[in-house]
Amino acid sequence: MYQDKKAVLIFGVGPLQESIIGRAKKMGLYTVGIDPAADATCRDAVDAFEIVGGQDFESTCAVVEKYGIDAIVTAATDKPLVMMARIAEKYGFPFYSVETAQWSTDKFQMKQRFIEGGVPCAKGRLVKSVEEVEDFEYPVIIKPRDNSGSRGVKSCRTKEELQSCIDEALEYSHLKTVLVEEYIEGQEYSIEGLHYDGKTEVIQFTEKKTTEFPYNVELGHKQPVILADEQKNAILDVIYKIANALKFENCPSHTELKINGRGIFVIETSPRLGGDYITSTLVPLSTGINMEDQLLNIALGEPVDTKTGRFEKASGVCFLSLPEGLVTEINKSISEAASWDCVVDFNFNLKVGDKVNKITSSLNRYGHIIVQAKNRNEADLLIEKYEIEINKSVRIE
Numbered sequence: 001m002y003q004d005k006k007a008v009l010i011f012g013v014g015p016l017q018e019s020i021i022g023r024a025k026k027m028g029l030y031t032v033g034i035d036p037a038a039d040a041t042c043r044d045a046v047d048a049f050e051i052v053g054g055q056d057f058e059s060t061c062a063v064v065e066k067y068g069i070d071a072i073v074t075a076a077t078d079k080p081l082v083m084m085a086r087i088a089e090k091y092g093f094p095f096y097s098v099e100t101a102q103w104s105t106d107k108f109q110m111k112q113r114f115i116e117g118g119v120p121c122a123k124g125r126l127v128k129s130v131e132e133v134e135d136f137e138y139p140v141i142i143k144p145r146d147n148s149g150s151r152g153v154k155s156c157r158t159k160e161e162l163q164s165c166i167d168e169a170l171e172y173s174h175l176k177t178v179l180v181e182e183y184i185e186g187q188e189y190s191i192e193g194l195h196y197d198g199k200t201e202v203i204q205f206t207e208k209k210t211t212e213f214p215y216n217v218e219l220g221h222k223q224p225v226i227l228a229d230e231q232k233n234a235i236l237d238v239i240y241k242i243a244n245a246l247k248f249e250n251c252p253s254h255t256e257l258k259i260n261g262r263g264i265f266v267i268e269t270s271p272r273l274g275g276d277y278i279t280s281t282l283v284p285l286s287t288g289i290n291m292e293d294q295l296l297n298i299a300l301g302e303p304v305d306t307k308t309g310r311f312e313k314a315s316g317v318c319f320l321s322l323p324e325g326l327v328t329e330i331n332k333s334i335s336e337a338a339s340w341d342c343v344v345d346f347n348f349n350l351k352v353g354d355k356v357n358k359i360t361s362s363l364n365r366y367g368h369i370i371v372q373a374k375n376r377n378e379a380d381l382l383i384e385k386y387e388i389e390i391n392k393s394v395r396i397e
Contacts, residue, residue, distance in 0.1 A: 140162075189227075251295075
């Protein structure tokens with residue numbers, strides 16, 4: 001033992017894990033982080049850091065035993081889930097099964113479980129070439145089976161575009177096939193849930209804004225959603241089916257779905273916290289409930305509390321989307337955005353001379369602004385106003 005505190009092993013020590021590292025330390029836990037990258041962004045934020053390859057089971061076990069680990073967690077990434085399930089199985093940590101982890105990190109296996117469990121979803125199958133998509137109507141969605149963050153996901157309007165889309169998706173995959181799906185029209189949402197003690201609890205509904213064709217990158221999220229109670233209840237029923245189909249237990253979940261005139265269609269799900277500040281920032285701002293804290297409680301075998309301190313407000317994040325070109329001028333007033341009314345966080349990643357390219361994944365967005373408001377209408381107005389102000393402050397030629 002290296003410490004008197006309970007020790008939590010955090011898989012991944014990058015920006016996506018920064019918030020949960022802070023929450024663990026605030027709870028008085030000894031934080032141990034592992035990451036394949038020696039220069040991982042948050043390596044200095046944890047109490048102890050070890051360089052461990054993502055597929056290195058023996059070295060991960062060695063870290064567990066070296067530090068006397070009491071719990072394992074990650075946030076907003078699918079990559080370590082199978083390894084975490086294997087570690088949990090060996091050491092008896094609260095987690096889900098290896099089988100669940102495998103289903104959840106392969107979009108094709110996930111779709112098979114959806115179909116078997118009566119979960120409404122887009123029709124789709126695995127392909128290697130254009131000829132295998134002859135019976136699909138366009139547009140279609142091409143996506144890697146084993147990646148996240150919209151990487152390699154692209155919409156195809158015509159057969160002529162299809163092979164290049166397949167090739168691009170394969171570049172983001174370790175597998176030799178990609179998933180082709182029918183395109184589902186409709187507004188997209190994500191559902192943030194917790195699964196513990198044999199029950200499923202939805203904490204918040206999130207409304208999404210995404211880029212237009214051909215990519216499907218998230219440009220904003222708002223909470224709460226504007227949906228009738230009947231629609232929310234129908235979504236809850238779908239979430240329960242997903243939890244049963246994939247055997248979610250001792251975990252959070254982040255489920256993406258669309259709603260149109262034909263009903264609800266699940267795009268995909270994952271037994272982990274949502275990224276894009278959804279669960280780390282927006283949920284606490286809109287509900288008063290910190291899902292990272294509750295995940296840590298689940299991982300430690302402690303009671304979960306989703307009622308104390310709960311309130312109903314609104315929150316939203318807008319990821320900055322700018323026209324393509326070269327940044328020639330940035331007004332100094334943009335530095336004041338962090339102090340604008342109701343702004344919780346502001347980040348701007350461009351400087352004069354930078355080239356602005358088309359946004360093709362969550363990795364190449366140009367900054368964000370997060371707000372908290374009394375209600376959804378106020379949040380909508382603030383985000384619209386601030387996005388206009390920021391865009392006016394940046395000259396692109």
